[in-house]
Amino acid sequence: MPDTMTPQQRHYCMSRIRSKDTTPEKRVRRWLWRHGYRYRLNVKGVPGKPDIVMRKYRTAIFVNGCFWHGHGVQLGIGNEKSGISAGDSACCKIPKTNSEFWVAKIRRNQERDRKNYEILSENGWQVIVVWECQLKPKTLEQTMLQVEIQLHNFYLKTFNRRSKSYIRIEEENLPMVAEDPEEYGIDL
Numbered sequence: 087m088p089d090t091m092t093p094q095q096r097h098y099c100m101s102r103i104r105s106k107d108t109t110p111e112k113r114v115r116r117w118l119w120r121h122g123y124r125y126r127l128n129v130k131g132v133p134g135k136p137d138i139v140m141r142k143y144r145t146a147i148f149v150n151g152c153f154w155h156g157h158g159v160q161l162g163i164g165n166e167k168s169g170i171s172a173g174d175s176a177c178c179k180i181p182k183t184n185s186e187f188w189v190a191k192i193r194r195n196q197e198r199d200r201k202n203y204e205i206l207s208e209n210g211w212q213v214i215v216v217w218e219c220q221l222k223p224k225t226l227e228q229t230m231l232q233v234e235i236q237l238h239n240f241y242l243k244t245f246n247r248r249s250k251s252y253i254r255i256e257e258e259n260l261p262m263v264a265e266d267p268e269e270y271g272i273d274l
């Protein structure tokens with residue numbers, strides 16, 4: 087990898103190496119946990135290895151870094167060869183140096199993301215993408231309230247669809263009981 091990262095990008099890379107639990111993921115987990123939601127981390131065999139899997143809501147949550155996943159960037163319309171990266175966004179600035187490399191890389195990530203989301207959707211899962219920039223202290227609460235609404239809407243929709251027997255309780259709908267917050271990947 088060429089050494090053309092900004093200090094912020096390098097810091098982000100280093101933090102990914104140190105720990106899987108980046109701060110944005112932890113913020114989401116902590117909010118969910120404190121509001122009584124239970125979930126699984128790093129579930130094997132789920133496409134795209136979602137950061138958080140909520141089986142009761144049949145929902146996979148991805149907490150995406152704005153740079154690596156190209157938040158708000160329309161790379162598809164860029165001219166890769168000329169080094170012009172079409173449509174930088176406020177939270178994803180393509181480095182001017184070696185921009186061809188970064189455009190290709192971020193575009194690959196975006197394509198992989200899209201495929202994973204498609205596979206999940208086709209299998210009846212809801213995909214929620216939460217972006218790093220939406221998890222700053224000022225916006226965290228609003229972002230998570232929106233996530234909560236999506237969880238409940240989807241739950242009601244799928245519940246109604248399969249609700250010939252309203253009283254059937256599926257094993258997967260039982261709350262998962264584990265009192266140790268560490269199992270949920272958070273420090274309280």
Ligand SMILES: [Zn+2]
Pocket residue numbers: 152157177178217218219220
């Ligand atoms: Zn962003």
